[in-house]
Amino acid sequence: MKKIPQKWKKTRMKQMNKFKDVMDNILSEIDKGSKFVLTSHVSPDGDNLGSTLAMYRFLNKTGKNVYYVLDDDIPSGLSFLAENIEKLSSSQFDDNNYIFISLDCGDIGRVCVSEEIIKNAEKRICIDHHYSNKGDFSDINYIDVDASSTCELVFNLLRRYEENMKTEIIDSETATLLYAGLLTDTGNFQYSNTHPSSFEMAKVLLERNADRDRVVQKIYQSNSFAYYRILGDALGTLEITDSKVENARVASITVSIDMMKKHGIGYNEIDSITPYTRDIENVEVGIFLKERKPGEIKISLRSKNFVDVSKIAAAFNGGGHVRAAGCTINDSIENARKIITDYVLNSF
Structure with a gap:
């Protein structure tokens, strides 16, 4: 022990x-x-x-x-x-x-x-x-x-x-x-x-x-039906990218305003999707992007072992902790995903 x-x-x-x-x-x-x-x-x-x-x-x-x-x-x-x-x-x-x-x-x-x-x-x-x-x-x-x-x-x-x-x-x-x-x-x-x-x-x-x-x-035991419906759509956006470090991949999931409207769920009701990005075998950093309004993307970062995501968030005027942090990127959700993923990969 x-x-x-x-x-x-x-x-x-x-x-x-x-x-x-x-x-x-x-x-x-x-x-x-x-x-x-x-x-x-x-x-x-x-x-x-x-x-x-x-x-x-x-x-x-x-x-x-x-x-x-x-x-x-x-x-x-x-x-x-x-x-x-x-x-x-x-x-x-x-x-x-x-x-x-x-x-x-x-x-x-x-x-x-x-x-x-x-x-x-x-x-x-x-x-x-x-x-x-x-x-x-x-x-x-x-x-x-x-x-x-x-x-x-x-x-x-x-x-x-x-x-x-x-x-x-x-x-x-x-x-x-x-x-x-x-x-x-x-x-x-x-x-x-x-x-x-x-x-x-x-x-x-x-x-x-x-x-x-x-x-x-x-x-933990009272999620709405709408939450599970949007979770299904969100998991459909999952992307996993290899890094230069073996067994240390980067995963990302996106949720758009249209997805939230489709399922009748609020912006503040879906943060528990974040761990799904990290809780995958051989993923070191998980990224969850959700669209607050057109051109404003909230990004949540999670890591497992060695990446300090607070430093990554700070580069985009965000902050947080070593294993959990967040920031905002003012761009489309597609561009924001590429920007933050590339930055994470370069930080390894």
Whole structure:
């Protein structure tokens, strides 16, 4: 059995200790503040929603006025996470004297609210785990690129609050939100960002009555009929290209606006097609391209072993993680596929 290196354990513990001052600084600002605006990145995913809404519930439970603002739709498969929480658009928010908290946003271009809301905040706090985050759009940054998810950082923050206040703040609903984000960002504990701390976090959340069965059923076992119809069409676009490295091929799948219209499914409802590009024998990099609007192609990149897809995404003004990243190419979907595939092949 492969053991976790002692060096890794010590490094992770050192990282955790390093962020105690940052966490205490954030908790101090929360204690002093009375009004908060929370948001995350465009195209909501499980970690986006889990971290933001867990923070929302924490602030609400500690007597703060909290506004959840996001200029995007929540995918139907994740809407259960936002039950009983009102989501506002930027145009619906008109207030002042607030602290702004962005969660799971690697750069300011991904923050899914208006520039005015960011600019007018009394203070800006960023909680994130993306490699691409330079920490240049917030006053206080809690950025840990070694964390499995932003939900793990929120979990650490709430546990720090519990330690300082000698009380429990993570209830069943908050635990469920954090578990959802942890599960999705680790790919159900399959991805390389799954660490011992991920399982320790899961243990605590289950002890706090996280509704594991509901999360699993809603996220992984409730796909619509339309999803499977478009998945069939999408797999029909699959292309696999050999690289100069043996047993390290590149696979790509495309989904156009016309395909989404044909099956009556939304842009944010099909991201779970992405792993199909990577989960093929001898494929090192998977590429999923979906057309947001004519001439704007969202690209999701996944790798298995040695390709750092965050560097590839960065070349197109995107970002993400070593094994999972994304970017946008403004071109036709056919040209975008050729451009990104050629770039990936040249990066081997």
